[in-house]
Amino acid sequence: MIKLLSHLSHIEITAPDPAASVAYYEEQVGLRAIASEGGKTYLRNWGDYYTYSLVISHGPEPSLAVMAWRTTSDEALDEAARRIEAAGVQGDWHDSGFGHGRSYTFTGPYGHAMQLYWEVERYHAEGRFVSIYPDRPERRSRHAVAPRQLDHVTIAASDVRGFAKWYSDVLGFRIMAYTNLDEGPITVFGVLTTNEKSHDLGVVLDGSTRAGRINHYAFWVDTREDLLQAADVLMENGTDIEYGPSIHGIGEQNFLYFRDPSGMRVEVNTGGYRNYVPDWEPNDWTPSGGSNNFYRNSAMPMSMTESFPPADGPSATEEGVHPDTREALLNPYAKHGQG
C-alpha cells in the first residue's frame, strides 16, 4: 500500500461550556485562540505548523467531535476515500474548511469521526509572535504549559485488535504494540502510528454501549524538564495532576495527565523512541511488564479508566468477562507494580 496519511493535524472536542474551556486552554495550558466562527473556536500551540490543532465547540458532554489527519498528497486523499468506501464505510466530501482544502469525513466502524485532507494553510505569525528562526511558525512561548504542538489522540473502542486491524488494513497505520491483561488473553490497549513516533493514535478497551468515545489527547513539549515544569505550573495554578509524571513502557514516553474544565483528560507528553521499521510487528505487553509504567512501581488511579462522554458498563470483550478478571479489567493498572 502507498503511504496514505502523514500525521494527526487537529482534533475537535465538544464542551458544555466552551467559553470556560477556551479560557482554560489559553490561560492554564498556553494555547492561543486565533479565530471563532460558526460556533467553533480554533486554538493553536506556538509550534503548530498549520493554523490550529484544537477546535472547541459546544456539546452537552465532553466528547471527540472529529480527529483529523493530513494525507501524504492529494492523490493519497482520493485513494484513502476509495479504500474507506471499499471497506463498506460511506463518508462525505466537503469542498473546503477553515484552514484547509477539500476533505473527506467518515465515521469509522467503532463510531469515531475522522477527517482527512491534504491542502492546508501554513501558519505565519505576525507582529510580536514572529520568531527570529525561519522554520518556526511562531516564536517560542513560555506561557503556562506552553506545549509545542499536538501529539496524539487515544480513543476507546469495544475491540482493541479489531479497531487496530481496520485502521491498519484500510488506512495503513502501523500497529506498534498491544497490552493484554496479566490475568487472561484480553487486549486492553493498543497503539498505532502513521509515522516514526510510537503512536499518534491509541485505543483503550471500551465495554460500554456508547461508541466513538475518547480517553484523552496529548500535547508535546520538547524535554522532560519542560514536562516537569509543566506539572509544577499546573499544580501552582490549581490544576490537579491526575496521573504522572512518569514514563510509559510502550513508546518510552514521559507523560502526565490532567483534566480540563469539561472533565476531558489532557496529556502532556515528551521523549520516546523513533521507529522507522516498515514491517514492524506489534509485541504483546502486560501491565505488570511495564506497559503503562516503565518502572513497574506504582498503581494507576481508577479515574484514568474514564472515557468521554461518560458511560456505564464494565469493560468487556465479545468473549465476555470472567468474574475473576472483572475487577482487573475495569482497571488492569490498579495494582501496585502494574500502573
Ligand SMILES: [Fe+2]
Ligand atoms: Fe497518551
